Structure formats: C-alpha cells, structure tokens
Amino acid sequence: MSNSLPRSQPPLAAPNGGAVASLGRPGGNNERLVQLEVLRYNPDTDTEAHFQHYEVMCQEEWVVLDALNKIKADIDPTLNYRWSCHMAVCGSCGMMINGEPKLSCHAFLRSYEGVIRVEPLTHFPVERDLVTAPDDFMEKLKRVKPYLIPKETKAVSEGEYKQTPAQLMKFRQYSMCINCMLCYAACPEYGLTPSFIGPAALTLAHRYNIDSRDGGRKERQEVVATHEGVWECTFVGACSEVCPAHVDPASALQQMKITSSIDWIVEHLIPGGKS
Amino acid sequence: MSRKPLVREVPPTTWYFRHPRYLRYMSREVTSIFVGAYCVLLVVGLQSLSSGEAAWEDFLMALRSPASIAFQFLALIATVYHAATWFNATQKAMPLQIGEDFVAGNIISGAHYVAWAVLSVGVLIIAGVF
Ligand code: SF4
Ligand code: FES
Numbered sequence: 432m433s434n435s436l437p438r439s440q441p442p443l444a445a446p447n448g449g450a451v452a453s454l455g456r457p458g459g460n461n462e463r464l465v466q467l468e469v470l471r472y473n474p475d476t477d478t479e480a481h482f483q484h485y486e487v488m489c490q491e492e493w494v495v496l497d498a499l500n501k502i503k504a505d506i507d508p509t510l511n512y513r514w515s516c517h518m519a520v521c522g523s524c525g526m527m528i529n530g531e532p533k534l535s536c537h538a539f540l541r542s543y544e545g546v547i548r549v550e551p552l553t554h555f556p557v558e559r560d561l562v563t564a565p566d567d568f569m570e571k572l573k574r575v576k577p578y579l580i581p582k583e584t585k586a587v588s589e590g591e592y593k594q595t596p597a598q599l600m601k602f603r604q605y606s607m608c609i610n611c612m613l614c615y616a617a618c619p620e621y622g623l624t625p626s627f628i629g630p631a632a633l634t635l636a637h638r639y640n641i642d643s644r645d646g647g648r649k650e651r652q653e654v655v656a657t658h659e660g661v662w663e664c665t666f667v668g669a670c671s672e673v674c675p676a677h678v679d680p681a682s683a684l685q686q687m688k689i690t691s692s693i694d695w696i697v698e699h700l701i702p703g704g705k706s
Numbered sequence: 707m708s709r710k711p712l713v714r715e716v717p718p719t720t721w722y723f724r725h726p727r728y729l730r731y732m733s734r735e736v737t738s739i740f741v742g743a744y745c746v747l748l749v750v751g752l753q754s755l756s757s758g759e760a761a762w763e764d765f766l767m768a769l770r771s772p773a774s775i776a777f778q779f780l781a782l783i784a785t786v787y788h789a790a791t792w793f794n795a796t797q798k799a800m801p802l803q804i805g806e807d808f809v810a811g812n813i814i815s816g817a818h819y820v821a822w823a824v825l826s827v828g829v830l831i832i833a834g835v836f
Contacts, residue, residue: 556711682798
C-alpha cells in the first residue's frame with residue numbers, strides 16, 4: 432500500500448534490553464506528554480515493590496508498550512518487561528494497566544487519561560519489574576495434555592486425519608489462545624486458590640476433547656473433572672471479558688462442567704453405566 | 707543469578723473490591739441467599755399446611771405482615787436478577803452448532819426467557835390467578 436497514513440514509528444527497544452534506538456519525532460503535531468506509574472521490583476536489592484513515576488513524550492497513536500520502550504530507550508534502561516511481536520500475537524507483553532489485565536502492545540494511549548498505572552500481571556510472582564514468573568501456568572498446561580491424542584493411530588502411509596469444516600468450527604475458537612495469561616490475572620479463583628488449573632489450560636483441554644480426531648478425553652478428565660479442575664470455577668466470567676483473542680474460556684469451562692456431570696450420572700446412577 | 711520472585715498476596719476476604727466485575731459477580735452470588743430463604747419459607751408453609759387449618763391461617767397472616775411483604779418483594783427482585791444471569795449464561799454453556807455456524811447466543815438465551823414466561827403463566831393458571 433503506497434501513500435499510507437503518515438505514521439511515526441514507535442521507538443525500538445530490544446526485548447532483552449539490548450541495543451535501543453529512539454525513532455520518535457519530537458515536535459510532531461500529535462505528540463502528548465504521557466505520565467506512567469510503573470511498579471518496580473529488583474530482586475537483588477528490594478524486599479518490596481514500589482511505583483516509579485515517568486513522564487515521556489509519545490505519539491497519540493502509540494500503545495503503552497511504545498511508551499515503555501521510549502522510557503527504556505531515553506530515560507531508564509534498567510526497566511524490565513517482556514514483549515516480542517508488538518501485534519497481539521505472541522502473548523508475552525501482558526501487564527496490569529490501570530488495574531486491568533491487558534496486552535501492552537494492544538493498549539492504546541488514547542484510551543487513557545491522566546497517569547497510567549502499569550503493574551506486572553497480578554496472581555503471578557514478580558521476577559523483576561513487569562516480568563512475572565509463568566512457571567505455574569506452564570506446568571498446568573502440561574498437565575492437561577494439550578495435544579492431539581488420536582482415537583486410533585494410523586501409519587503415515589494411511590494418510591492424514593481428516594476433518595470437515597463443521598468439525599473444525601466446533602473447536603476453532605478455543606484454539607486461538609496465545610497463552611498470554613491475562614485470564615489468570617483476571618480470575619479471582621486462581622488468585623485465591625493457586626492450585627486451580629485455570630481458564631486457559633482447561634480451555635485447551637476442551638479444545639482437544641471436542642476435536643473429532645481426538646480420543647484423549649478420558650485421560651484429561653483425571654485433571655479436568657476435579658476440584659482443582661473445572662469444579663474450582665465459580666463462573667465469575669472475568670477470563671472471557673479480558674481475553675484478547677476472544678477465546679471465551681468461561682464458555683469452555685461451563686461446557687466441561689456439563690459433560691463431567693453427565694459422566695458422573697452415567698457412572699453412579701445408571702446401573703451398569705460406565706463413563 | 708538466583709531467583710527471588712516477589713509473591714503478592716490476594717486479600718482473602720476483600721478481594722471482590724478489587725474490580726467492579728468482581729462486585730457484579732458477588733451481587734449475583736448474594737441473590738442466592740434470597741432464593742434459598744424463599745425456599746425455606748415455602749417449606750414452612752407446607753409444614754403449617756400439614757399441621758391443620760389454624761396453623762395454615764396463622765402462616766397466611768404472617769405472610770401479610772409488612773416485614774414479610776418487604777422480604778417477598780426483595781426476594782422477587784433478587785430471584786429475577788439471579789434467573790436473568792443464568793439465562794444469559796446458557797448461551798455460553800450450551801452453544802448450538804448447525805452445520806458450520808453457531809446459533810446466535812441471544813436466541814439461546816431468549817428461548818429460555820420464553821420458556822420461563824410460558825411456565826410462569828402455566829403456574830399462575832394452575833394457581834387460579836386467571
Ligand atoms: S484464553 Fe485468552 S486470556 Fe487466557 S491465555 Fe489464552 S488468549 Fe490469553
Ligand atoms: S508483544 Fe506480542 S502480544 Fe504484545
């Protein structure tokens with residue numbers, strides 16, 4: 432597309448805190464002085480976190496991540512945060528922005544007034560500044576076996592596992608998760624009961640359970656249909672409200688509660704029934 | 707470099723003040739107290755019915771007291787709110803796929819409202835209101 436809208440480039444700061452360069456153009460006509468209050472924590476020197484105030488010139492069309500990159504490039508190279516794609520795909524830039532779990536590359540400065548408060552994702556231990564430790568989520572993801580467990584294994588020579596478009600549509604929405612963990616930061620149950628497997632991991636279990644090619648539901652039920660699994664969910668619905676990929680984890684969990692209840696009825700109340 | 711992650715505690719009793727959506731959730735949960743209390747009231751009514759006419763008349767009198775009317779009014783509002791949140795949730799719990807497409811969520815929830823209205827009219831007819 433030639434002659435596209437005049438658009439100033441956001442500053443580039445390498446995700447690992449390496450070489451930085453500012454391409455922001457001071458004096459542009461849609462600049463704005465943005466104030467941020469960023470939670471800082473240095474594990475080497477701090478026992479508690481504290482807020483640090485920054486004022487930085489930004490372009491009106493920038494996102495919060497651009498402002499952080501500008502701060503890192505021009506004001507404070509010690510600021511730590513994660514990002515990679517800058518296009519709401521990689522899921523690594525999740526932060527609390529004014530108390531709401533957001534992808535910082537998707538949080539437009541123009542949507543905020545006054546001082547913008549930026550904190551690391553809540554419910555996760557803070558590694559340093561805005562960087563949280565995702566270990567617990569990773570471990571839970573593994574537990575739900577989020578991969579295809581074929582009903583019957585076929586030799587490669589027998590060809591692919593085929594699926595109709597309707598069978599694909601059944602689970603497609605639940606396969607859109609980018610593992611950003613915003614839903615965990617939003618979920619009060621996860622905050623109160625950290626053993627809860629949580630929205631994204633359970634949703635991924637559901638995504639495979641309802642895949643026509645998959646036969647692993649029974650194995651996953653050992654994790655899913657437990658108190659740490661779907662029964663910890665009280666349907667607050669916050670996960671679906673904050674999910675940037677419109678995965679709607681709350682719907683997946685309610686559907687799993689229904690199928691798990693049917694399993695229980697078949698097993699306990701129907702003579703000779705087996706789930 | 708050794709890790710020393712900072713763990714931030716969640717306040718166990720006041721967490722729902724952290725965000726308006728949590729307060730909305732708690733208000734839905736609180737309505738179930740009224741639903742439960744009204745069920746208890748019905749059981750007490752049944753019990754007085756089985757204890758003879760005098761007890762039943764006393765029960766009916768008690769229902770007409772201002773405090774009782776206030777409670778029933780509150781219970782009605784709470785139950786309607788509770789039911790509405792449930793019906794709105796049905797579209798998430800029971801999606802309906804026809805071919806490649808899903809039936810619009812408000813049709814699923816709407817069907818529940820229609821069933822609710824029909825059943826309510828049926829109950830009122832049986833109760834002799836019409
Ligand atoms: S379900 Fe949504 S909010 Fe949760 S990790 Fe996946 S993309 Fe992020
Ligand atoms: S940087 Fe990849 S999702 Fe924001």
